Amino acid sequence: MKIAIFSSDTRAVAIGKLLTDAGYRVCFGDAAGAGRAKVAAQQAGGVADTPYNDAASCEMLIFAGSRDELDALLTATGCVSPDAVVVDAMEGTDEGGPDLLAHKLDTHRVIRALIAAPQVNASIPYYGDDADAMTLFEEVFRTAGCLTAYRGPLAKAGEITLPGTAVTVST
Secondary structure, eight states, X not given: OEEEEEOOSHHHXXXXXXXXXXXXXXXXXXTTOHHXXXXXXXXXXXXXXXXXXXXXXXXEEEEOSBGGGHHHHHHHHOSOOTTOEEEEOOBSOOTTHHHHHHHHHTOSXXXXXXXXXXXXXXXXXXXXSOHHHHHHHXXXXXXXXXXXXXXXXXXXXXXXXXXXXXXXXXX
């Protein structure tokens, strides 16, 4: 199986390393340019490509960077294969979050996953609506040695955020 990771930060590299160690083919794409993707790929044991090529050829697309970069990444990505599972593992908050991502990509195969510590034995809570997408997500991350925990439909995915990214409301 070929998996694309969209970002080149340290958490994205850790996710890539976890998946390459489990035997998956991992490609890195970054809207900021091929240089960053190439460095991330070398660190994780994967390959670098353009987000556009990754979106068309990979069975799973993991959006792992900052949600602030989403629009630039979606522009670089273009069309996504209708069969691809899209994993929203992004940092930060966004009004609508994964529902908005599903709408922008025109797919119902979106999973929102909290991959805070990408390592063997990590617990990964996730939300989703598509049974086939959830089965594939669980298979990939359980093969990588992680524990997955379904938390409910995608509409409830706003309940999880990465540590340090929660929004506080002042009264």
